[in-house]
Amino acid sequence: MENYIYGRSISKIILMKGQNNNAKFAKIIDLAKQRGIVFQFLPKEKFIPFGEISHQGVIAYTPPVKLVDFDEFINTKAEEKKYKKLIILDGIEDPHNFGSIIRTAVCAGFDAVIFPSRRNATVNATVEKSSAGAVNHIDLIMVNSLTSIIDKLKDNDFWIIATDINAKDNYYDIDYCNMNFAIVLGAEKDGISTAILKKSDFKIKIPMLNNFNSLNVANAASIVIYEALKQTIQKTGNVV
Amino acid sequence: MENYIYGRSISKIILMKGQNNNAKFAKIIDLAKQRGIVFQFLPKEKFIPFGEISHQGVIAYTPPVKLVDFDEFINTKAEEKKYKKLIILDGIEDPHNFGSIIRTAVCAGFDAVIFPSRRNATVNATVEKSSAGAVNHIDLIMVNSLTSIIDKLKDNDFWIIATDINAKDNYYDIDYCNMNFAIVLGAEKDGISTAILKKSDFKIKIPMLNNFNSLNVANAASIVIYEALKQTIQKTGNVV
Numbered sequence A, B: 001m002e003n004y005i006y007g008r009s010i011s012k013i014i015l016m017k018g019q020n021n022n023a024k025f026a027k028i029i030d031l032a033k034q035r036g037i038v039f040q041f042l043p044k045e046k047f048i049p050f051g052e053i054s055h056q057g058v059i060a061y062t063p064p065v066k067l068v069d070f071d072e073f074i075n076t077k078a079e080e081k082k083y084k085k086l087i088i089l090d091g092i093e094d095p096h097n098f099g100s101i102i103r104t105a106v107c108a109g110f111d112a113v114i115f116p117s118r119r120n121a122t123v124n125a126t127v128e129k130s131s132a133g134a135v136n137h138i139d140l141i142m143v144n145s146l147t148s149i150i151d152k153l154k155d156n157d158f159w160i161i162a163t164d165i166n167a168k169d170n171y172y173d174i175d176y177c178n179m180n181f182a183i184v185l186g187a188e189k190d191g192i193s194t195a196i197l198k199k200s201d202f203k204i205k206i207p208m209l210n211n212f213n214s215l216n217v218a219n220a221a222s223i224v225i226y227e228a229l230k231q232t233i234q235k236t237g238n239v240v
Helices: A023-035 A044-048 A070-077 A095-107 A127-131 A146-155 A192-200 A216-236 B024-035 B044-050 B071-076 B094-105 B124-131 B146-155 B194-199 B217-236
Strands: A013-014 A040-044 A058-062 A087-089 A110-116 A139-143 A158-163 A180-186 A201-207 B012-016 B037-043 B058-061 B085-090 B112-116 B138-141 B158-163 B180-186 B202-205
Touching: A013 A023, A013 A044, A023 A040, A023 A058, A023 B146, A040 A192, A070 A139, A070 A146, A087 A095, A087 A146, A087 A216, A087 B044, A095 A127, A095 B012, A095 B217, A110 A146, A146 A158, A146 A192, A158 A192, A158 B085, A180 A216, A201 B112, A216 B094, A216 B217, B012 B024, B012 B044, B024 B058, B071 B138, B071 B146, B085 B094, B085 B217, B094 B112, B094 B124, B094 B194, B094 B217, B112 B146, B138 B146, B138 B180, B158 B194, B158 B217, B180 B217
Parallel strands: A013 A040, A087 A110, A087 A180, A110 A139, A158 A180, A158 A201, B012 B037, B085 B112, B085 B180, B112 B138, B158 B180, B158 B202
Antiparallel strands: A013 A058, B012 B058
């Protein structure tokens, strides 16, 4: 499922003029008619802005990914009884990493991914593709200030877990069960900002051998996210 | 460390003519002279083949990544007493995933990554970059037939662990300690081939929630690789 986006509604399809004999085009048009989706034939020139995308003469427009308001998230979720699991991204610049982390968070049943409006990739087409469509299966929360959001989370009974190469505890030394928590992942180059590290309740590291102290951030995220899920499954017996 | 390759020797540097006043160029030339590295000014046209790489007028040539022969690996390693940990890739097409898996394998102290000569990405510049230079810190073994290599591994006291979404056991249900093992990861779309699944001693899956059954293969690799490392550290007390 690497190359598909699924679970999205389509608002419009454009097709390149002059390919009327193309069998794939005929099938797309058939499906569009069946489902009442607007489609349009446009000349080659209109596809120039999409230059680098390998579009094969067909582009589907999807409604923008819906972002969730932080306060709304906290208020709605407060009513549910289960413990919440969040990811906080502190300056992830690579859209592939951003998308890939969202995808892992969805696979592991996390509730939301929080990211800052500055110094972080935005939710664009690359993020959506790298997430394999996972952007539509989790609450994505864009915030202006991560530090003030972390304060609010702590007021709402969340524990903040920061990944930091200088931490003493390994990621598997802490107990992720029976609490609301947010795992913070830092920027590819610089890690988590000092202000956020100071506010964290736990600091954890991933052990490294070979003096090669450099995991890709999306892989690091997967390792910690799945440790948390594994502990939950093992303690609750809820094997999925 | 996302954007650097380190630990590589450089065989030659080429610089674009007509940028003699460029301060970065002067520094590069200085360093090249100090270290006795050949450098050459070439006209713009010579850089056309590198079209899509953002080279800023400087390209360093590195010796090709050295691949290791399988039989040589097995014979040399047999003398060491510690248990060996391998990764086998069965058709990973995306060079970013390939590089990223090599990087995680190095961080976790694995001994080698084995991949087939067909239906798999080769070790190119993208793989090297995605690995953050890790390609030079682990044995990379390219083989013609994965199935016959798996037979040889089994003859040499290795256990074969296949990741498979239809497996009954979760990845953390098996004991990775006190044995030589190879973790097999399958192609992004199709998973591991049936012939290899049949030869495997263990089949493991990564649990998925949300009916979103689709982890990126490099993230899946990280989750299993680090479970194996964690078990080793926890049982041997060898906290790194």
